[in-house]
Amino acid sequence: MRHFCLLLLLVLACMKAAAAEPFLALDRQGARSLVDANSHALPTIIALWSSDCSHCKNNLKLFARMAAANPRLRLITIAVEPLSEELAVPLDRLGIPGARYAYGPESPDALAHALDPKWRGELPRTLLFDGNGGKEAVSGVMDEQGVRRHLRL
């Protein structure tokens, strides 16, 4: 199973190199599933960002670098604004891998609550899953040491 997972990751990594992942519209149910700690069997970073947030780019670059160095680390990005084609531009420019989500047509308040009830809208906001059911949420720019600590890497 482990080998299969690694193979799958390798295939996914190759696919990513070929083309950036398309954006998916997030709904309430999808948001709840994504942030369910028990659904993450691998260390996973879910990075909330927006096109308006200059500080978010620092985190995204760090997470991308860490994901490139550690094939077990998964990165998922969620743009906390309505889906638009412009959202891919900064992610492509920074070479940010991983599944890409943006807000679908539901109430932004409801989507934000489903993602993280404690979150008050400040960005960057990062949800860190250690792959063993552990989950932490951090607001603001992070450093590698902090990310590793929260992911228990």
Place this chain on the structure above:
Amino acid sequence: MAIWMTHFHKLGAAAALATAVSVLPGSVSAAEPKEKAAMPGMGGMAKKARTELASSAAFAADGRLLAVAKQGEHLMLYRSDDQGASWSAPVIVNAQPEAISGDGENRPKIAFAQDGGVLVSWTKPLGKPNTGEVRLARSDDGGASFAAPITVHRDRQEITHRFEAITAGGDGRIYIAWIDKRDLESAKAAQKPYRGAAIYAAVSEDGGRSFKAEVKVADHSCECCRITTAVDTDGAPLFLWRHVFEPNERDHALAKLKTDGTPSAFQRATFDRWRIDGCPHHGPSLAVAPDGTRHAVWFNQKDGEGRVFYGRLTANGVDGQRFVGGEKAAHADLAVAGRRVAITWKEFDGETTQLHAEVSDDGGASFKPRVLAATGGASDQARAIKRGNDLFVFWRTEREGMRVFELR
């Protein structure tokens, strides 16, 4: 269905607490501007047009209510003679279409010149991310028609000039201030560090038809929180914004401007010491009572908890600081009419977004809470507005359109 009914009744009961009037989709409404179609190549994704709800409303001196909202590349001005129960057909503010910022902390604004001119300001985003120009259009006929808009600043670099706030001073001058990144960009070019952005201001001595060259109000503002403005008892304009105090404390700063736009006074206004390298996206609101009391609401994280606060800003700190609403209270606004103070905010309860208000009849010593409405869809920030001694809340929601609630 049961859930829907529950919320329908909750909404009905809440609305009964206030004198509420609304514009429903289907009538003359700014509820759902149809904009961008879903992108090609995004199979299975949202097909719904993006709705940008950010809007403002204000009562003119003649008692007429004006509201401004974005529709595609135009701003539309709506007028109501019955406190928002019905609205005129909209008037296009900018005849030539252009990009307009209209979501989150960005919104068009309305102000009135001393000669009765109606002023609408907005931010026009430019090509690069987070860049923009501050624009202003003036009407000489109460909002029936507008002259071509102007850009209020001389600096035309493709950089941030955004999140403007506009007010008419007691001296008849028009003051407009915004977040400006020219100093940050200069510092970057010189490879020097620079905290945050800056606040710049421009002054008009002809009722908003033209502006004098802009001046710097302060270095080191936060980058993307709305600014607020109020007129002090001596007629001078006050601006309150989220600042970045050393090393990265995102508290608020208050400046009083002279007639040339430079500050005559600058002070730290809040002391919650929220240290974050990030974007709170949560700007303050300020109103000055006839006795000079500076009432304010703002959001900060204090002792690890992000909350909305109310307090009275004084030269020696904050008087009477307290929480507003619950843990999910957000984007509060405030208005003052004589001894009366109104605070409004929205708060998500897990299912719907509730519109709340608190009203004080004793200058802010005590407040009575009210629940005004709720919506299950997207909503703009609530705006507290006044007409003479009457206080109102204006709220635009995706499903219900523009609504006005009188706070009796």
